[in-house]
Amino acid sequence: xxxxxxxxxxxxxxxxxxxxxxxxxxxxxxxxxxxxxxxxxxxxxxxxxxxxxxxxxxxxxxxxxxxxxxxxxxxxxxxxxxxxxxxxxxxxxxxxxxxxxxxxxxxxxxxxxxxxxxxxxxxxxxxxxxxxxxxxxxxxxxxxxxxxxxxxxxxxxxxxxxxxxxxxxxxxxxxxxxxxxxxxxxxxxxxxxxxxxxxxxxxxxxxxxxxxxxxxxxxxxxxxxxxxxxxxxxxxxxxxxxxxxxxxxxxxxxxxxxx
Amino acid sequence: xxxxxxxxxxxxxxxxxxxxxxxxxxxxxxxxxxxxxxxxxxxxxxxxxxxxxxxxxxxxxxxxxxxxxxxxxxxxxxxxxxxxxxxxxxxxxxxxxxxxxxxxxxxxxxxxxxxxxxxxxxxxxxxxxxxxxxxxxxxxxxxxxxxxxxxxxxxxxxxxxxxxxxxxxxxxxxxxxxxxxxxxxxxxxxxxxxxxxxxxxxxx
Numbered sequence: 001x002x003x004x005x006x007x008x009x010x011x012x013x014x015x016x017x018x019x020x021x022x023x024x025x026x027x028x029x030x031x032x033x034x035x036x037x038x039x040x041x042x043x044x045x046x047x048x049x050x051x052x053x054x055x056x057x058x059x060x061x062x063x064x065x066x067x068x069x070x071x072x073x074x075x076x077x078x079x080x081x082x083x084x085x086x087x088x089x090x091x092x093x094x095x096x097x098x099x100x101x102x103x104x105x106x107x108x109x110x111x112x113x114x115x116x117x118x119x120x121x122x123x124x125x126x127x128x129x130x131x132x133x134x135x136x137x138x139x140x141x142x143x144x145x146x147x148x149x150x151x152x153x154x155x156x157x158x159x160x161x162x163x164x165x166x167x168x169x170x171x172x173x174x175x176x177x178x179x180x181x182x183x184x185x186x187x188x189x190x191x192x193x194x195x196x197x198x199x200x201x202x203x204x205x206x207x208x209x210x211x212x213x214x215x216x217x218x219x220x221x222x223x224x225x226x227x228x229x230x231x232x233x234x235x236x237x238x239x240x241x242x243x244x245x246x247x248x249x250x251x252x253x254x255x256x257x258x259x
Numbered sequence: 260x261x262x263x264x265x266x267x268x269x270x271x272x273x274x275x276x277x278x279x280x281x282x283x284x285x286x287x288x289x290x291x292x293x294x295x296x297x298x299x300x301x302x303x304x305x306x307x308x309x310x311x312x313x314x315x316x317x318x319x320x321x322x323x324x325x326x327x328x329x330x331x332x333x334x335x336x337x338x339x340x341x342x343x344x345x346x347x348x349x350x351x352x353x354x355x356x357x358x359x360x361x362x363x364x365x366x367x368x369x370x371x372x373x374x375x376x377x378x379x380x381x382x383x384x385x386x387x388x389x390x391x392x393x394x395x396x397x398x399x400x401x402x403x404x405x406x407x408x409x410x411x412x413x414x415x416x417x418x419x420x421x422x423x424x425x426x427x428x429x430x431x432x433x434x435x436x437x438x439x440x441x442x443x444x445x446x447x448x449x450x451x452x453x454x455x456x457x458x459x460x461x462x463x
C-alpha cells in the first residue's frame with residue numbers, strides 16, 4: 001500500500017521493537033507503527049528540553065544580541081552548504097547547486113568564515129535540502145514516523161540524512177579533535193534550539209496532544225520541503241470531492257506518498 | 260399610444276432600479292478580496308500593543324473572522340466522522356467553543372508588528388469549485404512564511420474553510436489531534452480541553 005511504511009529498515013526496526021515487547025498491535029495511524037516507543041522517546045526529549053535545553057536557550061536569547069545570534073546561525077548555515085550542494089545535485093537542481101556553491105565561496109571569504117550572509121544580499125537565496133528530501137524527490141515513501149531520542153521527529157526515510165550530513169560536514173575532515181568538536185556541536189545544538197524557540201512555544205500553547213501535533217506538522221512540513229514550497233493540491237484541500245461526504249477528508253498522505 | 264408605452268416602460272425600468280438597485284449588478288467579494296480584507300485586519304491587529312492588547316486585537320479581528328470564515332463548516336470538517344456520534348446540543352457546544360478558540364488564537368498570535376507586509380502571491384481554482392489564495396507574511400529582511408487560504412462558496416458568498424502555513428494545514432492538524440482525543444478520552448474531554456485552551460488565551 002502506498003501509504004504504509006515500507007522498506008526493509010522499517011521491518012527490521014519493527015521486528016526489533018516487537019522482540020523487545022514494546023509494540024502496539026493496533027496503531028492509531030498506519031504510518032506510525034512505533035507510536036508507543038515514539039511517545040516514550042518524545043516524553044524523554046520534552047523532559048530534557050524543559051530541564052536543560054530550554055533554560056539555556058532562553059538565557060542565550062535574552063542575553064546575546066540578535067546580531068550576534070544571527071552571526072552564529074549564519075556560520076552554521078554556511079557549514080551546511082556542501083550538504084545542500086550535494087542534495088541539489090542528487091535532485092537534479094542544477095541552478096540551486098550553482099547558487100549554493102556560490103553562497104559557500106562568497107560567505108566563507110567575503111562573509112568572514114560564514115559569519116555574514118553577504119550572498120543573500122547579492123541575490124543568492126539560501127536553499128535547504130537534505131538527503132531525506134532527496135529520497136522523497138526520488139519517490140521514496142516517507143516510511144514510519146520516528147522520534148529519535150535527543151534529536152526529535154524523523155522517519156525511517158529521513159534518518160538517512162544523519163550519515164550523509166556527517167559525510168558533508170567540513171569539520172568531519174578538519175583535525176580539531178574533541179576539544180574543538182564538543183563545544184562546536186554544543187553551539188550548533190544551541191543555535192538550532194534558539195531558532196526553534198518560538199515554534200516550540202506556539203506548539204506548547206496550541207497543542208492538545210503535543211505528540212500528534214508534532215507528528216502531523218513534521219510530516220506536512222516534509223512534503224512542503226520536498227516540493228520546495230509548492231506541494232500538490234491535497235496539502236491545501238483534503239476535503240472529499242463529492243459533496244455528500246464533504247466532512248470526510250482525503251488522507252493527503254495517500255496521494256502525495258508516491259511523489 | 261407610442262408615447263404612453265415609452266413612458267410606461269421608462270417607469271417600469273425606474274421602479275426596477277429602485278427596488279433592486281445597484282446590488283443586482285455588483286459582485287460579492289471575490290476570494291482575493293476576502294483574503295486582502297482579512298490580511299489588512301491581521302496587520303492592523305499586529306500593530307495593537309499595550310494594556311489589554313489581546314482584547315483590542317480580538318475586537319478588531321472577531322467580526323471579520325466570524326463573517327469571512329465558515330466556522331460551522333470547519334467545525335464539522337474537523338470532527339469528520341465523529342460528528343455523526345454527537346447530538347444537536349453537543350454539536351452546538353462544540354461549534355461555539357471552537358469558534359471562540361479560533362478567534363482567540365488569531366488575537367493571541369498576530370502581534371509584534373515590525374514592518375510586516377502580507378502580499379497575495381498566487382491564486383488558483385481547486386476541485387469542487389473551491390479556490391486557493393496564497394499570501395506571504397514577511398518582515399523586512401525576512402524571507403517570511405506562506406499563509407494560504409482555501410475558500411468555498413457558502414450561500415453565494417466566498418468563505419475561508421482552511422488555512423495552511425508552511426505546508427501545514429490547520430484542518431488536517433486539528434482533525435488528527437481532536438480525532439485522537441475523542442477516540443482515547445471521549446468528546447466531553449475534548450470539549451473541556453478546548454474550553455480550557457480558549458480561556459488560557461483570554462487570561463494571557
